[in-house]
Amino acid sequence: MKTIKLNIKMLSYLAAFLMVFTFAACDDDEKSGGNFETASLETLISEAEGLIATSVEGISAGDFKPGAKKELQEVVDWAYWRINNSDKQEDLVDAAVKLQRYIDIFKENTVAVAMPWIQQKDGTGIQISDNIKPVFTESFTIETQIYAVDLAVLDYSNNLFATEQDGPDSGFVIRYFSDGSINLNVGTTDGWKDIKTEAGVIKAGEWMQIAFVNEITSQKLYVNGVEVLSQTATYLPGADKDFIIGNGPTWTSRAINGIVKDVRVWKGARTASEIADNKIAILDGTEENLEMFFPFSANLGESFKDVTGNYTATLKGNIEWIAEPPVIVLDKTNLTNAIKEISDFKAAVVEGNQDGDYPIGTIAYIDGLIVDANDALANQGRQDKLDEMAETLIAKIALINKMLVADTDGVFIDHDNPDAVGLRITPNYTPQGDYTVEFNVKVKSLFGYGSGEFFNNGTYGIWVDGYTELTEENVLSAGGLWNFTDAGDGWQGPKAEALTMQKGVWQHVAIVHDNTVLTTTLYVDGIAKGVQEDIGAPNNSGWGEMWLGNGWGKMDGYMKDFRLWDVARDAADLDADIDGTETGLNVYFPLDRVSGVKFADKTGNYKGDMRGISWNVIED
Structure with a gap:
């Protein structure tokens, strides 16, 4: 009897276990969706799988964007999972809604x-x-199509494409200017070597083909299949800079x-014939020797591969994808009104040499402003530039009234004034024999700059040592001078020790070359x-101007009585009283009377242009 009771007890436990297992199995069946309607979701899955199977991804217009099929497949995989793991009909309805949306x-x-604008x-x-x-270390060719919306320059030039590197001068840059000239420039072991077309080659508002051929020892540039520039120069690749289209990697404001x-x-x-043929050729990316190809004919986002799949383009800054070149509608009202206002102002100007008169040359200066403004009115294609010109004209009236x-x-x-550049003197002049440069200078401060230039023409000048961090050591190390000169053997020239230049005191500075x-x-x-021995006259400068108070670095202070002689002056004759007619005197700006914004020197051969600087008027 005892054995029978035990078996009955075991059977009771087994029955209970089977009931639990049965309920669990039924619960699993419900979770698998076995009792739910799945036909609608399965129909959508079939549609999605058909799209994935038949769609073509690519970078041409009309293609599906790269990665689109993968994204849809991930949603399909999730829908399958939902069918097998839903515990209520609403989950499947929700899955169908989401799949339809994707x-x-x-x-x-x-x-x-x-196209990228x-x-x-x-x-x-x-x-x-x-x-x-x-690729740029051996012979190569770069081709592109460019549509210049306008030719206005933000900073010096418009860089079409570049790898330019400063220090050492290396890489290349193809750039155009506001007058429509285009420039080919390559770095070499001897510095930058460049060549430039006449004005009007690049035109705004039309598509143009540009091709740059670099055979390492020589370069050519083609516009619309026609050779426009050619030079012989041994190109030095820019190893440390990116290849940038529409700007440059070093001077990024171009x-x-x-x-x-x-x-x-x-x-x-x-x-030349291949370049001419390529002007209208349609390529597929498999052409022999075609290393990189970006059609830029379809919106691919901010980062994408080229046709070959080997190179990536990344859009930086303010770039907009557009289907057609923009149609610019300009409002010229502000500039038209500003031209009238300054013309009316000019009519009331009376020039003279007496205190309170407008300086001689003021009317000519205003005429120049009006000519520039009318040119902008006729040719400027950007609204911001037109409005900027209008603001400039009105500001010039206030400036003239202060002079x-x-x-x-x-x-x-x-x-400290970013608009104060210096006194620009044109034309430039580089002496080739004996010479003397002398002037008076009063330094206001040596703080805030590493070096500040008193004078610079591009191949010789004088700078003062400053400091950017206020420490006793820096203060005691400042105030030295260097007459830097490029005379064929690198930069050289005599120096003056620290503390030579004092703040707040007029001092006479001169360099005399024999x-x-x-x-x-x-x-x-x-x-x-x-004294610097064994030094010749400076090399001819490529600059178009000389500068007082700036060049590569701006000083902080006052300058007057600038003279440039074609003779080596004796020490006793420096800072002597002169009237401007002396033998050997080439340039003379006394700067002792307010002469306006633009004015001639005493010899009549040079022009001064006050670039944001001011006259130090003597108060009564």
Whole structure:
């Protein structure tokens, strides 16, 4: 009996276990969706799988964007999981709604017809991945189509494409200017070597083909299939800088305002006939020696591969994808009104040499402003530039009214004022024999700059040592001078020791070069402070101007009585009283009377232009 009771007890436990297992199995059946309606979701899954199977991804207009099929497949996989893991009908209904939405998104996820409009802002451009750099170490050709919305320049030039590197001068840059000239520039072991076309080659508002052929020892540039520039120079690749389209990697404020397409890089030098044929050729990316090809004909987002799949373009800054070149509608009202206002102002101007008169040359200066404004009115294609010109004209009226004839103690170059550049003197002049440069200078401060230039023409000048961090050591190390000169053997020239220049005191500075004995002497207040032996006259400068108070670095202080002689003056004759008619005197700006914004020197051969600086008027 005991054994029978035990077996009955065991059977009771087994029955209970089977009941629990049965309920659990039924629960699993419900979770698997076995009792739910799945036909609607399965129909959508079939539609999605059909789209994935038949759709073509690519970078041409009408293609599905790269990665779109993968995104839809992930949603399909999730829908399958939902069928097998739902515990209520609502989950499947929700899955169908979501899958339908992703199918609709996929159908719209095609590459749109578009081109990148590179808008002229600092740092804007298209950066190409670093792996393109080795291609530029051997012969290569770059082709592109450019549509310049306008030719206005943000900073110096419009860089179409570049790898330019400063220090050492290396890489290349193809750039155009506001007058429509285009420039080919390559770095070499001897510095930058460049050549430039006449004005009018590049035109705004039309598509133009540009091709740059670099055979390492020579370069050519083609516009619309026609050779426009050619030079012989041994090119030095820019190893440390990116390849940028529509700007440059070093001076990033030289962005174009334009649209680019069909950017191609070829290995080797393309011939003139090949370049001409490529102007209208349609490529598929498999052509022999075609290394990189970005059609830029469809909106691919901010980062994407080229046709070959080997290179990546990344859009930087202010770039907009557009289907057609923009139609610019300009409002010229502000500029038209400003021209009338300054013309009316000019009619009331009376020039003279007496205190309170408008300086001689004021009317000519206003005429120049009006000519520039009318040129902008006729040719400027950007609204911001038109409005900027209007604001400038009105500001010039206020400036002219501040520059009435009066005695002045030189000009003031304010280092803290970003609009104060310096006194620009044209034309440039580089002496080729004996010479003397002398002037009076009063330093306001040596703080805030590493070096501040008193004078610079591009191949010789004088700077003062400053400091950027206020420490006792820096203060005691400042105030030295260097007459830097490029005379064929690198930069050289005499120096004056620290603390030579004092703040708040007028001091006379001079450099005297004797080309017979090949020495240059640096004087301060008539005392020789440094001598450089075995030094010739400076190389001819490529600059178009000379500068007082600036060049590569702006000073902080006052300058007057600038003289440049074609003779080596004796120390006793420095800072002598003169009237401007002396033999050997080439340039003379006394700067002792307010003469307006633009004015001639005493010899009548040179022009001064006050670039944001002010007259140091002597108060009664």
